[in-house]
Amino acid sequence: MPRTEKQFEQIREEKRDLIKSVALELFAKEGYYNTSISKIARGAKISKGLIYNYFESKEDLIKEIVFDGIDTFIEVFDPNKDGILTDDELEFFIGETFRILKSNTNYWRLYFSLLMQSNVYKLVGRRFLKLIIPLMKTLKNYLEWKGSKNPLVDVRLFAALMDGICLHYVLDPKDFPLDDIKERIFKLFTINN
Amino acid sequence: MPRTEKQFEQIREEKRDLIKSVALELFAKEGYYNTSISKIARGAKISKGLIYNYFESKEDLIKEIVFDGIDTFIEVFDPNKDGILTDDELEFFIGETFRILKSNTNYWRLYFSLLMQSNVYKLVGRRFLKLIIPLMKTLKNYLEWKGSKNPLVDVRLFAALMDGICLHYVLDPKDFPLDDIKERIFKLFTINN
Amino acid sequence: MPRTEKQFEQIREEKRDLIKSVALELFAKEGYYNTSISKIARGAKISKGLIYNYFESKEDLIKEIVFDGIDTFIEVFDPNKDGILTDDELEFFIGETFRILKSNTNYWRLYFSLLMQSNVYKLVGRRFLKLIIPLMKTLKNYLEWKGSKNPLVDVRLFAALMDGICLHYVLDPKDFPLDDIKERIFKLFTINN
Amino acid sequence: MPRTEKQFEQIREEKRDLIKSVALELFAKEGYYNTSISKIARGAKISKGLIYNYFESKEDLIKEIVFDGIDTFIEVFDPNKDGILTDDELEFFIGETFRILKSNTNYWRLYFSLLMQSNVYKLVGRRFLKLIIPLMKTLKNYLEWKGSKNPLVDVRLFAALMDGICLHYVLDPKDFPLDDIKERIFKLFTINN
DNA sequence: AATGAATGAGAATTCATTCAT
DNA sequence: CATGAATGAATTCTCATTCAT
Numbered sequence: 001m002p003r004t005e006k007q008f009e010q011i012r013e014e015k016r017d018l019i020k021s022v023a024l025e026l027f028a029k030e031g032y033y034n035t036s037i038s039k040i041a042r043g044a045k046i047s048k049g050l051i052y053n054y055f056e057s058k059e060d061l062i063k064e065i066v067f068d069g070i071d072t073f074i075e076v077f078d079p080n081k082d083g084i085l086t087d088d089e090l091e092f093f094i095g096e097t098f099r100i101l102k103s104n105t106n107y108w109r110l111y112f113s114l115l116m117q118s119n120v121y122k123l124v125g126r127r128f129l130k131l132i133i134p135l136m137k138t139l140k141n142y143l144e145w146k147g148s149k150n151p152l153v154d155v156r157l158f159a160a161l162m163d164g165i166c167l168h169y170v171l172d173p174k175d176f177p178l179d180d181i182k183e184r185i186f187k188l189f190t191i192n193n
Numbered sequence: 194m195p196r197t198e199k200q201f202e203q204i205r206e207e208k209r210d211l212i213k214s215v216a217l218e219l220f221a222k223e224g225y226y227n228t229s230i231s232k233i234a235r236g237a238k239i240s241k242g243l244i245y246n247y248f249e250s251k252e253d254l255i256k257e258i259v260f261d262g263i264d265t266f267i268e269v270f271d272p273n274k275d276g277i278l279t280d281d282e283l284e285f286f287i288g289e290t291f292r293i294l295k296s297n298t299n300y301w302r303l304y305f306s307l308l309m310q311s312n313v314y315k316l317v318g319r320r321f322l323k324l325i326i327p328l329m330k331t332l333k334n335y336l337e338w339k340g341s342k343n344p345l346v347d348v349r350l351f352a353a354l355m356d357g358i359c360l361h362y363v364l365d366p367k368d369f370p371l372d373d374i375k376e377r378i379f380k381l382f383t384i385n386n
Numbered sequence: 387m388p389r390t391e392k393q394f395e396q397i398r399e400e401k402r403d404l405i406k407s408v409a410l411e412l413f414a415k416e417g418y419y420n421t422s423i424s425k426i427a428r429g430a431k432i433s434k435g436l437i438y439n440y441f442e443s444k445e446d447l448i449k450e451i452v453f454d455g456i457d458t459f460i461e462v463f464d465p466n467k468d469g470i471l472t473d474d475e476l477e478f479f480i481g482e483t484f485r486i487l488k489s490n491t492n493y494w495r496l497y498f499s500l501l502m503q504s505n506v507y508k509l510v511g512r513r514f515l516k517l518i519i520p521l522m523k524t525l526k527n528y529l530e531w532k533g534s535k536n537p538l539v540d541v542r543l544f545a546a547l548m549d550g551i552c553l554h555y556v557l558d559p560k561d562f563p564l565d566d567i568k569e570r571i572f573k574l575f576t577i578n579n
Numbered sequence: 580m581p582r583t584e585k586q587f588e589q590i591r592e593e594k595r596d597l598i599k600s601v602a603l604e605l606f607a608k609e610g611y612y613n614t615s616i617s618k619i620a621r622g623a624k625i626s627k628g629l630i631y632n633y634f635e636s637k638e639d640l641i642k643e644i645v646f647d648g649i650d651t652f653i654e655v656f657d658p659n660k661d662g663i664l665t666d667d668e669l670e671f672f673i674g675e676t677f678r679i680l681k682s683n684t685n686y687w688r689l690y691f692s693l694l695m696q697s698n699v700y701k702l703v704g705r706r707f708l709k710l711i712i713p714l715m716k717t718l719k720n721y722l723e724w725k726g727s728k729n730p731l732v733d734v735r736l737f738a739a740l741m742d743g744i745c746l747h748y749v750l751d752p753k754d755f756p757l758d759d760i761k762e763r764i765f766k767l768f769t770i771n772n
Numbered sequence: 773a774a775t776g777a778a779t780g781a782g783a784a785t786t787c788a789t790t791c792a793t
Numbered sequence: 794c795a796t797g798a799a800t801g802a803a804t805t806c807t808c809a810t811t812c813a814t
Contacts, residue, residue, distance in 0.1 A: 444784065
């Protein structure tokens with residue numbers, strides 16, 4: 001019995017995901033340039049050629065991986081709401097960020113490593129900004145409401161802090177007191193100052 | 194009549210510096226792996242071979258560049274004092290960090306980009322930690338004195354924040370309100386909380 | 387429809403052999419260091435890169451070539467017999483040695499040329515000795531039986547003579563009276579002296 | 580007081596010899612291709628450039644070294660005599676050969692190593708033959724007189740044997756019973772057979 | 773006579789990508 | 794859909810040689 005169109009589609013989808021997950025693992029662990037297509041193929045137990053059946057190029061592959069990560073982020077934080085943040089919502093935001101950080105450490109290490117290569121940044125940064133900007137706007141409103149004298153600066157501060165924590169966490173996840181840090185951040189930004 | 198020892202010494206010194214500055218520029222702008230020795234040679238208007246007259250390998254070259262940066266940092270912050278931080282000293286520390294960040298933006302972009310490539314991190318991280326650890330200790334004492342309930346966590350928070358700011362700054366220095374941020378950090382960490 | 391495992395295996399086998407035979411030819415004629423991978427590739431009408439698909443490095447390539455030659459030798463002379471040599475067996479030994487010399491002149495030129503490069507000797511010498519030592523032991527017994535007063539010295543003499551002949555032969559095979567020499571050696575070492 | 584022409588000449592001579600002896604040492608120990616001009620200069624504690632003041636090229640340098648060795652050989656064996664060899668003279672010949680071998684082991688190792696690289700052989704071989712041929716002629720007469728049925732073959736045998744011994748000796752001088760071997764050769768070729 | 777900085781051709785090696793099967 | 798042999802451009806690095814001083 002020949003497979004249906006749909007079954008093929010599903011096989012393709014699974015293969016794509018397999019390749020991407022192996023590639024993410026390797027990119028994050030060994031670096032983008034130290035990870036050859038051969039290694040990925042070996043890791044996924046498929047042939048080199050097949051990868052080109054699913055992705056146009058190595059660059060295309062990493063682009064997809066990064067975009068996927070961004071999309072995960074978007075799904076969680078999609079702010080199609082009212083642009084208004086409550087204390088609870090801020091706590092949720094911080095908590096979710098750290099939860100994703102914990103469960104996708106590899107991805108975020110990769111993300112930061114890529115971010116630093118300006119050519120990749122140009123590629124990916126734009127898309128990331130589109131996601132971040134509305135969040136930042138909402139946050140600005142929130143901080144304004146909280147009495148911040150210079151909410152724009154405080155937003156920057158918040159963003160930098162979050163990224164700094166991500167950075168430190170992915171570099172050495174074992175000893176990082178993520179939960180304590182969460183508490184502190186929450187306090188820092190919810191109290192009226 | 195042959196050149197004197199001193200003249201050779203000077204030529205070497207100048208060439209080394211030229212190569213390092215061109216390399217730093219390119220490494221930071223295009224990434225370590227996207228910067229070939231050929232490009233560096235072209236940038237410095239010298240031959241490929243000459244670079245190997247001054248540096249044993251590409252790896253040796255980047256190691257020297259990074260160590261130079263660390264040394265600059267050390268010179269400013271060498272804490273063989275009393276291990277005690279006053280409010281003024283903290284302000285000085287933050288201020289100096291940002292001043293160095295501004296004047297060595299390229300270097301710090303490079304530093305972060307390397308940090309993320311685990312193999313390079315192993316190379317450099319150790320040396321950096323040796324510098325950082327005493328600073329962190331001093332800071333811990335300071336925060337304790339300021340009444341921090343969990344100074345270890347606060348030190349982590351501070352370090353992450355500083356790195357986050359550095360990261361954001363090097364990625365987009367133009368629009369970053371570094372001075373305002375400085376104020377905010379200072380306030381955050383000097384008030385009794 | 388993809389090629390079967392067996393077809394690939396055969397292609398690989400043939401290509402490996404092609405590369406090895408071209409490389410042997412060139413190594414022997416021009417020397418190891420004067421033979422670049424490019425030259426070998428050109429000689430085999432394949433790309434440089436393909437050679438690395440079959441051999442890990444230039445050193446690996448020559449190692450395989452030399453080991454192949456040793457293996458040929460071992461196949462002929464494998465002395466897991468009784469350790470006893472008759473006159474006929476000695477004649478056979480000498481005859482076979484010269485036959486191999488004639489049919490593998492290139493290989494032996496290469497072998498001698500490598501022998502003299504101490505680093506390569508270390509690589510290969512050990513394996514060769516393993517083969518030679520038992521042969522020499524058998525020969526010593528034989529010469530003892532023939533009445534040699536100092537069989538150890540005579541074994542050395544025999545080995546040196548055989549290698550000297552090989553050396554002269556590979557340097558100028560055209561005019562070398564190999565068959566007459568064979569007779570003489572046989573007489574020299576079979577008569578009681 | 581300015582140095583005289585002669586003094587300069589002597590300095591030059593000494594430097595040439597220094598360079599050659601260092602180069603011979605290194606060529607023999609590490610191989611021709613593994614010995615860079617830089618290494619030689621370092622070994623002789625002079626500058627790279629100066630070597631080119633004395634020798635046109637690396638090839639020129641090795642050519643001179645090899646020719647020197649041949650000349651040493653010629654000095655000892657120059658057969659401007661009667662072309663007739665007595666038993667005593669043969670013993671002297673063999674003895675001298677081995678004496679030179681012992682005192683110049685490095686040189687002979689180099690010589691053999693070069694011999695095997697056909698391009699060098701072409702360079703040097705001709706000159707060597709000019710030296711060897713008269714010796715071989717004299718030896719042929721001697722062997723004829725001794726009753727050799729095929730003196731040409733015996734000359735070849737003798738030459739091969741001598742080279743074989745040299746080869747084995749330079750490869751592992753420590754354990755080689757050179758003196759015993761000498762006795763055996765002498766007996767082998769002086770007895771009527 | 774002497775120096776060593778500088779050159780540039782060429783070496784080994786890697787790897788993304790293609791393509792016949 | 795799948796394979797892996799094959800390519801070739803690019804990379805790091807070496808080194809004989811030149812030359813200004």
